[in-house]
Amino acid sequence: MSAAWYDPAWLYRRAVTIDNSANATTLTGYQVVVTLTPNDFTFAHAQTNGQDLRITDTDGVTLLAAWAESYSATSQSAVIYVNVPTIEANAAHTLYLYYGNPSAPSAYAGHQVFAFYDAFDSPFGGPVVLHNATTYQTTPTYDGSGQVVHPSVVEFATPWHGYTYWMAITPYPLGNAALENPSILASNDGATWVVPSGVTNPLAPAPSCDHNNDPDLLYDAASDSLWLYYLDTNRAAECSACVGQPFYNHNYLMRMTSADGVAWSTPQVVIDWDLGTDPLYLSPSVAYDGILYHLWVVDKATFAVSHATATDGVSWSALTPVALANPAWHIDVLYVPAKHQFWLMANYPSLGGGLAFATSGDGLTWTTYPHPALSPSTGWDANLYRSSLLYEPASDTLRLWYSAYNSSKVWHIGYTSATYAQFLSSISTDGWAVSGNGTWTSSNAEGKRGPSSGRLVQSAGTSMLMAKPAPLVSGFIQEWDMYDDLDATAFKIVRCGDASGAEVGIGVWTGSSATHYVYHAAGYTYTATSVARTTGWHKFGMRVTADTSVAFFIDGAQVGTLTGQFADVSQIRIEGYYGGQTTYYVDDVRVRQYATPEPLATVGAEEAA
Secondary structure, rough: OOOOOOOOOEEEEEEEEEEOOOOOOOEEEEEEEEEOOOOOOOOOOOOOOOOOEEEEEOOOOOEEEEEEEEEEEEOOEEEEEEEEEEOOOEEEEEEEEEEOOOOOOOOHHHHHHHHHOOOOOOOOOOOOOOOOOOOOOOOOOOOOOOEEEEEEEEEEEEEEEEEEEEEEEOOOOHHEEEEEEEEEEOOOOOOOEEEEEOOOOOOOOOOOOEEEEEEEEEEEEEOOEEEEEEEEEEOHHHHHHHOOOOOOOOEEEEEEOOOOOOOOOOOOOHHHHHHHHOOOOOEEEEEEEOOOOEEEEEEEEOEEEEEEEOOOOOOOOOOOEEEEEOOOOOOEEEEEEOOOOEEEEOOHHOOOOEEEEEEEOOOOOOOOOOOOOEEEOOOOEEEEEEEEEEEOOOOOOEEEEEEEEOOOOEEEEEEEEHHHHHHHHHHHOOEEEEEEEEEEEEEOOOOOOOOEEEEEEEEEOEEEEEEEEEOOOOEEEEEEEEEOOOOOOOEEEEEEEEEOOOOOEEEEEEOOOOOEEEOOOOOOEEEEEEEEOOEEEEEEEEEEEEOOOOEEEEEOOOEEEOOOOOOOOEEEEEEEEEEOOEEEEEEEEEEOOOOOOOEEEEEEEEEOO
């Protein structure tokens, strides 16, 4: 009987048979490598970058975490790793490889695949789980630009008046605030957005002077209606022709409601801030915790966040400052019943424009984390702005729509998601411990994958060491990519070490060989390999097994073996040495299990949906 089909949007699939028949041990959470060639894969049926590939378990629908070491439609070759929950002993296990969805975003997630993984894609030194969207979503606007800002998304368990997702946005072409009027879009997949039939955007006209801005959308279950909050801002500097008018130098929090998403009430003023005495508040965000409605706003001048409550969403209490460690810019707050918490996602000027996450039990005192939730890229989302987050408790998934602009001030919205437990771990975990002289950062000057790699700049005086705990039992392979620029004096070594301080490593040490790559034993005896140094990225690896032997690999080929080393590892280390002043780059350090014999993957014939 054929397994169920994952999703009809994926037009093709192939069965992948994992042969573990020669292994008497059941493997759990094992990283299997799937190699694709023209003999067993139709590259013309997949996206040119392979980002539409998905792998499921035996049932055909349970999605498994995967990561692409390489994918080339030109050379028709790919190497994909997939984390398989269980591979039975002395048996074969079937997976399904899906492809053929031209609009699918990338779902590769190294952190979910490997026992240890760091892509060095965060400029703040932490691991990355919530990845930048490879491209932006299409968002129709009343002005025809398709450029939008400040998304606010509501999701329904079953379609509400025809749609699962509703989103408030404002057009913002090239930063033109005159068109920043609240509008509504809807979707059934969170990716393809339309103007619902019967809706005329914008929902509210532009004010007499200055501009509308910063919409926030809320579903109110008690009234079965959508509530849209936004700001009608009338600053004195922008309203010189309106001196004496009631709205002159005032900032209004407005509310509109709709029972069907199509017909909207007349905008209602719920708060009137006199800008002669009150701060200019921005980015209102409203959430309901089952008892009270909560409002948060940001002071434009100080980036301080304040909070108010209401029983009806209209008559708000006085604002109270909240305890938030970092000054915030545009914010979004969600109440998560499954966690009994408020979650906040904010654009933080102090973090170079990255998005940062915080949690709170009462909406007033917030717990922040050492690493950003999402960092700017060098592409369409080079500058991050307001986001909108949702949570799906059944799958423990945090989902994020975020606005951003590129170097030309073109504004769009992207989407990304991650398992919440892994996301929280990634922003909580400390980065690499650094000692010695030099600098250790991420850099986009060279990169094997993703927006950046790790860069070590070794200065004179002493060695520089980056270390990260990685408690690993025997039977694993540690791999990473390193860029070699053929500098004449260099020490570029990545190592793994045990609790006693013994370590083995492989890379470049011109003091041992200026022309060939080297590896070293726990006693720091270096051996030159037969592989000559060449400019560019190379994959290095070490396999540590229970018999205390270590095998060394360069670009997939074994180049040497040492016995009598160690079986267990407690740290991964990246080091530069004062005798080899240098700059070098590493990317995608990963650790995977190793079983003897390794289970082998065979790709079957193509099936069509």
